[in-house]
Amino acid sequence: xxxxxxxxxxxxxxxxxxxxxxxxxxxxxxxxxxxxxxxxxxxxxxxxxxxxxxxxxxxxxxxxxxxxxxxxxxxxxxxxxxxxxxxxxxxxxxxxxxxxxxxxxxxxxxxxxxxxxxxxxxxxxxxxxxxxxxxxxxxxxxxxxxxxxxxxxxxxxxxxxxxxxxxxxxxxxxxxxxxxxxxxxxxxxxxxxxxxxxxxxxxxxxxxxxxxxxxxxxxxxxxxx
Amino acid sequence: xxxxxxxxxxxxxxxxxxxxxxxxxxxxxxxxxxxxxxxxxxxxxxxxxxxxxxxxxxxxxxxxxxxxxxxxxxxxxxxxxxxxxxxxxxxxxxxxxxxxxxxxxxxxxxxxxxxxxxxxxxxxxxxxxxxxxxxxxxxxxxxxxxxxxxxxxxxxxxxxxxxxxxxxxxxxxxxxxxxxxxxxxxxxxxxxxxxxxxxxxxxxxxxxxxxxxxxxxxxxxxxxxxxxxxxxxxxxxxxxxxxxx
Numbered sequence: 001x002x003x004x005x006x007x008x009x010x011x012x013x014x015x016x017x018x019x020x021x022x023x024x025x026x027x028x029x030x031x032x033x034x035x036x037x038x039x040x041x042x043x044x045x046x047x048x049x050x051x052x053x054x055x056x057x058x059x060x061x062x063x064x065x066x067x068x069x070x071x072x073x074x075x076x077x078x079x080x081x082x083x084x085x086x087x088x089x090x091x092x093x094x095x096x097x098x099x100x101x102x103x104x105x106x107x108x109x110x111x112x113x114x115x116x117x118x119x120x121x122x123x124x125x126x127x128x129x130x131x132x133x134x135x136x137x138x139x140x141x142x143x144x145x146x147x148x149x150x151x152x153x154x155x156x157x158x159x160x161x162x163x164x165x166x167x168x169x170x171x172x173x174x175x176x177x178x179x180x181x182x183x184x185x186x187x188x189x190x191x192x193x194x195x196x197x198x199x200x201x202x203x204x205x206x207x208x209x210x211x212x213x214x215x216x217x218x219x220x221x222x223x224x225x
Numbered sequence: 226x227x228x229x230x231x232x233x234x235x236x237x238x239x240x241x242x243x244x245x246x247x248x249x250x251x252x253x254x255x256x257x258x259x260x261x262x263x264x265x266x267x268x269x270x271x272x273x274x275x276x277x278x279x280x281x282x283x284x285x286x287x288x289x290x291x292x293x294x295x296x297x298x299x300x301x302x303x304x305x306x307x308x309x310x311x312x313x314x315x316x317x318x319x320x321x322x323x324x325x326x327x328x329x330x331x332x333x334x335x336x337x338x339x340x341x342x343x344x345x346x347x348x349x350x351x352x353x354x355x356x357x358x359x360x361x362x363x364x365x366x367x368x369x370x371x372x373x374x375x376x377x378x379x380x381x382x383x384x385x386x387x388x389x390x391x392x393x394x395x396x397x398x399x400x401x402x403x404x405x406x407x408x409x410x411x412x413x414x415x416x417x418x419x420x421x422x423x424x425x426x427x428x429x430x431x432x433x434x435x436x437x438x439x440x441x442x443x444x445x446x447x448x449x450x451x452x453x454x455x456x457x458x459x460x461x462x463x464x465x466x467x468x469x470x
Contacts, residue, residue: 117315119311119313120315120317120318122277122311123317124317125276125277126277126308127304127328127333127377127381128301128305128334128381129329129332129333130333133333137320137328137332138317141319141320142318218319219319
């Protein structure tokens with residue numbers, strides 16, 4: 001291999017990469033949080049809702065999980081303006097990722113809904129709790145604890161694979177920044193080597209944060225290393 | 226007027242009718258026990274009273290007012306009057322002991338948290354669990370969990386406490402700690418309706434015993450009368466078997 005790595009260019013523009021990483025983290029956290037709310041609603045409807053609503057949720061899940069996130073975001077960015085709806089590229093990525101994550105999380109959270117002990121729900125019922133209170137105080141803590149690893153994994157998927165889709169419609173998250181910068185001086189390999197390491201560091205920080213939150217808030221017995 | 230009157234109640238699980246016209250009464254301050262073979266519908270009676278199993282015919286009256294189990298408001302009112310403790314304790318696994326007890330009074334009743342916590346600590350003391358207020362259910366023995374479940378039910382200040390085979394899931398050596406808690410409540414004048422297989426305890430604590438078989442009440446009377454001189458063949462046969470051992 002005759003290639004000579006020149007990382008100097010990368011270090012000179014490292015601030016821009018850090019900004020990109022920060023945006024990646026923000027997009028990931030926001031899309032996951034909003035997606036989790038959508039997923040919670042979807043899972044609640046799939047478990048307790050009337051059939052027309054269940055049918056709608058099924059349609060949404062099937063439609064989203066069987067099409068690529070890239071195409072969904074393309075549709076929002078290039079398709080919606082045809083109907084007079086014009087969102088910024090960041091908004092398109094956020095909304096697209098939220099809808100995408102929401103569909104997957106509907107399925108993941110549904111497993112949590114189904115594994116709640118019926119007897120705990122009955123206890124809540126006889127103590128006079130409303131359906132929303134039962135979900136909030138019995139189902140959600142149960143889900144958080146019992147399927148925490150699956151949720152944490154999915155967060156990493158959104159953080160790494162989801163957010164990088166933003167690059168194609170000009171959102172300057174980590175991948176987008178690397179593409180922008182490397183088109184200036186053609187140091188593709190250096191930039192992409194560095195951001196690969198940055199993604200690993202990012203997911204490591206995120207995993208650590210998730211494990212600490214899980215232990216503290218939900219008594220998840222998560223191993224950090 | 227009886228405190229609780231169950232009038233000719235029928236109930237079904239799906240297509241299977243499990244109660245075929247149950248009737249009995251509970252007076253204020255009384256401890257009434259439902260006894261009988263497994264599958265006789267004793268637990269179902271308690272479940273219908275708190276609206277977990279629908280009543281298909283008949284009526285339930287509390288202080289002379291009939292409860293309409295189809296109306297959400299009436300059901301909520303009924304659950305204010307009657308609290309149930311389950312065989313499997315059914316504590317909220319993700320909350321500590323204190324939170325298990327305070328959740329319904331604070332979130333359902335919207336009462337002041339401080340005040341509720343003070344009362345909860347008193348209730349936990351009553352069942353001998355105040356030193357475990359910060360523990361989680363999976364850190365407790367069955368007997369301890371069941372005592373917390375009793376405190377949780379009492380926290381809503383029910384008029385009538387329903388106890389569904391509360392010692393059946395416990396190791397024999399843990400049974401007494403739960404029975405002691407119930408004895409203490411009986412002494413304090415709590416109205417209770419209990420389903421139990423602890424015949425000696427039923428005899429000691431009850432003012433009235435209702436013997437059930439196959440979804441019907443076979444006979445009702447004072448514990449000494451029912452245990453020592455049952456009138457029906459079915460009761461004689463049942464007590465002959467369970468009391469001999």
